[in-house]
Amino acid sequence: MKVSIIDYGAGNIYSLRAALRKIAPEVDTAYTSNLEELAASDKLILPGVGNFSLAMQRIEALGLRDFLRHQVLERGQAIMGICLGMQLLFEEGTEGGIHPGLGLLPGRVEAFPTGGTLKVPHVGFNGIRVEGDSQLYEGVEHRDFYFIHAYRVRTVGAEVAAIGWCDYGERFVASVEHQNIVGTQFHPEKSQTNGLKLLQNFLDRIPASVPQASAYV
Numbered sequence: 001m002k003v004s005i006i007d008y009g010a011g012n013i014y015s016l017r018a019a020l021r022k023i024a025p026e027v028d029t030a031y032t033s034n035l036e037e038l039a040a041s042d043k044l045i046l047p048g049v050g051n052f053s054l055a056m057q058r059i060e061a062l063g064l065r066d067f068l069r070h071q072v073l074e075r076g077q078a079i080m081g082i083c084l085g086m087q088l089l090f091e092e093g094t095e096g097g098i099h100p101g102l103g104l105l106p107g108r109v110e111a112f113p114t115g116g117t118l119k120v121p122h123v124g125f126n127g128i129r130v131e132g133d134s135q136l137y138e139g140v141e142h143r144d145f146y147f148i149h150a151y152r153v154r155t156v157g158a159e160v161a162a163i164g165w166c167d168y169g170e171r172f173v174a175s176v177e178h179q180n181i182v183g184t185q186f187h188p189e190k191s192q193t194n195g196l197k198l199l200q201n202f203l204d205r206i207p208a209s210v211p212q213a214s215a216y217v
Contacts, residue, residue: 001203002028004041008062010055010084011047019189023200033062042208044068044077048084052109052151053096055084065102072104076209078180079104080202083149086176086183095151104181106157107173112150118169121150125191128174132162135205136177136184140197145174145186152185180207 003020005013013031020029030037038044046068048055059065071077081089090101093109101109112120125144130137137143143164152172156163164175166185175184182202188195 001043002030002041003043003045003203004030004032004038005045005047006038006064006068006085007031007033008055008058008064010050010058012049013047015187016045016047016082016189019196019199023196024203027203033064035063035067038067039071039077042078043203043206044071044079046079046081046085046088048082048086048088050084051096052084052087052093052101053099055088056093056099056101059088059102068102069104072181076180076207078202078206078208079182080206081183082189083185083187086185087151087153089176089181089183090153093151105160105176105178105183107153107155109151109153112152112169112172116169121148122152122168123148126166126168126174126186128164128166128186130162130164130175132160132177134162134164134177136162136175136182136198136201137164138201138205140194140201142194145184145188145191145194145198147174147186149185177206180209182206 087109089104090107162177166174188198
């Protein structure tokens with residue numbers, strides 16, 4: 001198996017690569033923005049830290065937006081978004097102005113409200129609840145994961161197969177699974193054994209292809 005971490009200049013990938021080497025040393029792991037190399041991979045990981053609009057500008061400049069839509073929605077290539085990377089999977093973000101995302105999943109990324117008693121950004125371990133048939137959490141006994149974010153997705157379309165929810169002053173989307181598309185607002189690579197098991201499930205259980213007609217468009 002080959003797994004490529006997408007390089008678009010907005011990802012802190014050192015702990016992620018270390019986690020992948022720990023759970024699957026036999027897997028060929030690349031960090032690249034080369035379209036041919038990405039297309040030849042079995043699975044893709046889209047990490048991310050920073051600003052939604054700037055990240056999408058980089059993705060568009062590299063020709064990755066149309067490429068990823070084709071690979072994921074038409075060819076069925078499996079993708080996992082992490083933190084900002086999960087937010088980029090959705091239709092629209094409001095950080096740095098309103099900007100379209102990759103549009104692989106229905107939803108809008110908005111800021112946590114400020115001025116109340118809760119600190120923003122949301123930082124630290126928090127528990128989640130999963131609704132729907134999840135492959136990502138199979139065998140994950142303790143569903144506590146490490147978050148650091150100031151923006152979140154509040155609602156997702158009903159067609160998404162499984163949704164992980166977290167509470168931080170309000171309910172927000174902690175993870176999504178829809179066939180070959182998954183995302184986590186939290187950092188599995190920083191979430192100890194829980195996160196390592198979840199990454200292992202992405203490698204082992206998330207399908208690498210689905211019929212085009214059943215993908216979200």
